[in-house]
Amino acid sequence: MNALKSGGCQLLLQGNEAIVEGAIAAGCRFFAGYPITPATEISEVMSYRLPAVDGTFIQMEDEIASMGAIVGASLAGAKSMTATSGPGFSLMQENLGFACIAEVPCVIVNVMRGGPSTGIPTQVSQGDVMQTRWGTHGDHPIIVLSVSTTQDCFSITVKAFNLAEKYRTPVIILADEVVAHTREKIFLPHPGEVEVIDRIRPNMPPDWYIPYEDTSRGVPPMAAFGEGYRYHVTGLVHDSRGFPTQRPDEVKGLMSRLFRKINQHFFDIQMVEEEATEDAEVLTVAYGSVARSARRATREARARGIKAGMIQLVTLWPFPRQVVEPMLRKVRAVLVPELNVGQVSREVKRVNQGVTRVETLNRIDGNLITPEEILSRLLKI
Amino acid sequence: MAEVTKLIHKYLRHHKKFPHVWCPGCGNGILLGALIRAIDRTRLEKDEIVIVSGIGCSGRLSVYVDFNTLHTTHGRALTFATGVKLANPKLHVIVIMGDGDATAIGGNHFIHAARRNLNLTAIVINNSIYGMTGGQYSPTTPYGSLATTSLYGNIEQAFSIAELAAMAGASMVSRGTVYHTKLLDDLIEKAIQKRGFSVVEVISHCHTQYGRRNKMGNAADMLLWQKNSAVRMEKARTLSHEEMKDKFSIGVLVDRDLPVYTEEYGKVKEMAKKAMTQMR
Structure with missing residues (x-):
């Protein structure tokens, strides 16, 4: 009810629709996806909501491409998201790993259905919990949030974007068929009432910018392509300037920092009710x-x-x-x-x-x- | 300062990243030269240019050039480029791929990028082999050729990359070689300036992995092979299929004006905004 007093509104929404509202409230302006049950409604609603707020929706040729596109869009400065279910999430693992190592903020929604393989597309499951943790190859940290109500779908999606931006990491929202398709009453706060966190951008002259510098927070500032900071982004293990390296001290430095930036902010990330x-x-x-x-x-x-x-x-x-x-x-x-x-x-x-x-x-x-x-x-x- | 030295100083990350990883005589270096000469002619600012590359020897090109550079996963360069371009349509996005990168693992993305007609420039350097992994046959390895995974001769038919891109709907498609460097400069410059999806297939050589196994000689011999096998597009159109056997055409294959994705999407935005206002 407080939401109404402060200029919010009350709606009857499906979980998938509430995820879209949460994403847009958090500043998401790019979505790439591929149709899949039971996540398709997220793409459908995004396709008309995003262009209306000057954002971009694109339906890609598959989920590999969707994941690649949201990483590219984030590097060009847009908060970006994709949504899928098990089979599509399996295809996203490759470029999800890229987002981890290159520290590209983005949000991936996995609306779980029964598996493995095509499984039971229209029925509920929670079979992807371990896949969200270890689905992409190699040691990597990840943040995964789960939603249980339509209201969660809104507020946790906002939090997912905030954590992604704050820690320069992909964040996975784990929904399931039941929460995605349950239609219930939800309070949407006034846009001004939503806490939105943006990535820290560099404020030094381009010559001084070290794109993967080890800062005390463990999260280096992130420049968007085209802003005058010309730097290199790669899925190879890289030094603090972003260039490929095999020097053991530099390899260890990067890998340790990737874990440290999540671990040292554990209390900020850890959420339970x-x-x-x-x-x-x-x-x-x-x-x-x-x-x-x-x-x-x-x-x-x-x-x-x-x-x-x-x-x-x-x-x-x-x-x-x-x-x-x-x-x-x-x-x-x-x-x-x-x-x-x-x-x-x-x-x-x-x-x-x-x-x-x-x-x-x-x-x-x-x-x-x-x-x-x-x-x-x-x-x- | 000589013209070439000026270009090197302006466009290469020479003080940090050289020597490069490529074998002496490799065509990738010639392409790199053509690329920076073409970009210089377009007079675009370095900050406006994004170079996206895939995986393989060609993928390393992005490390050496002083633009916004993005070295992606194998075959996926065009998907990342799609995101970059749509998030900031003012950027000029040039994608560098190899033959395996663009047409095997990335084949799906390649045809759909062409069909979608985003304003991107795709340069596919085709050396007929997977060089970095040691010489396995690729989708452009000719029938009968030897590779480490076709010891008895390749039994698959090769893709013709430029024709594939043209059929898939690209606005501009051309083919050059690393021997015909002046032509290559022109083709790349035209491709960057073209509105819509443009593809330049660059015939190159891998003397280390392909030439050696198939008795085609050293790098210089393989450049001569390019010289002798290439036929200008205008002339090729007058030759019979039989006369073009073991030869390939160079020049502009397709140049047409088609609706460009970013401009079409601009219209979608206007309609969506209008619809949203009416709803209120």
Whole structure:
């Protein structure tokens, strides 16, 4: 309601449509994509929303090209995004790695459907959690955010752009078929009320600009092509001037900085939402559309006298262990419901290191885990 | 200062990045020379030019020139270039690719970039082989030729890059060689100045990986092969298929005015803005 008072508006939107509104509010002015279920609506809405705000939409020949185009557009100064689902996301891995090593801010939306391969295009899944972390080859840091409501689709998309710009890194938004196609009421804040962060641009004379300089933040300022800073961008391991190198100290310097710039800002990147965790004895760790079922199950368990609590993971990668780990030490048991055979639960177990009992609840039949399924497990745990 | 020295000082990152990685006698250096001479003639500012390259020996060209330079992934140079151009249409984007880069792994992007007719300049240097990886056959390796992956002779038919680009819808398509350097300067200059997607196929040689295995001699011998096999486009049109066997045409193959993507998209923006105002 505060959003309305400050000049915002209230709309009935689908998750995919809310992602577009979030992107435009965050300053996205370039989108390249390829049709794919269940992410197509993002392309469709972008195709008429972007030109109206002086942005550019293009439908490319495939997802490899879409990912290449958004990296190119970002280097020319535009905040850029693409959206896809599993098969397309697999094709994007090559140029996603380029964005990591060349430190090009951009946002990639993966609306998860059942897999592998063509899988079940119209049904929900959370099978791509590990792919978002390690899909592109080589050691690399990445930021992955998950959304569970239409409101999230707006606000987390804004955050995704802000993190991408702040840390010069690709950020992946992990949505799923249910959240993407659920139509519900959402408050869109007035554009002036949205916190938007832009990349830091160089302010020194071009001769002094060192495009990949190691700064204390670990994030060098970024010039756009055509601004007078003529520099080299490559997917090869490079020195601080951007030129290819094989010198061990320079190779190590770049690789370490790529990780450091994410790790040293862990607390800024790590986002979770907690529900009744203060005195919880059993804890549910959930994300995406499953988090909605988990929230209801937690409330119903409380109504039946069980001290249940939940953590909803908004940041999936880097895994928010600083929040999850202390919580694991306080509870009797943990339940991790997810729409795969156990991806985030592996991470919870890794962080847990045998301290408490970690149970999993997995569903891989193309349907959402219901609140009842989670509740019945909480009652038995 | 000699003219060439002035160009070197103006356009090359000579104090940082040389010697280059190419073999002595390689055609890539000749193309590099033609490129900076052509750019100099266009009188464009260095800040306005973006050089995008792919992977392979040709991909390294972007390191050596003092423009905004982008060395992308294998075959994807045109996709990155598409993003750069659309985000800032004022930039002049020149894409350098090799034959494998542009027509094997990047074949899909190549035909669609031509069809889309964005205002880009694509230069494809064709040496009939994958040189950097040691001499494997490429989509332009002639039938019967030897390569490290065709020890008994290549059994695939070769693409003709310029004709492929013309059929795919490019606004301007031409072919030159690294032997005919004056012509090459002209073709590249015309391509940069053309409105719409322009392609220059540059016939070159890889004496190290292709010539050596196929008994075509050293770099100088292969330049002579280019001299003797090239037929001017005007003359080639009068020759029969049989007379053109083992020869190729050079010059401008296609020069036509087609709707340019960025200009068409400008109209889309106007219509979208109008529609949005009416909705309010």
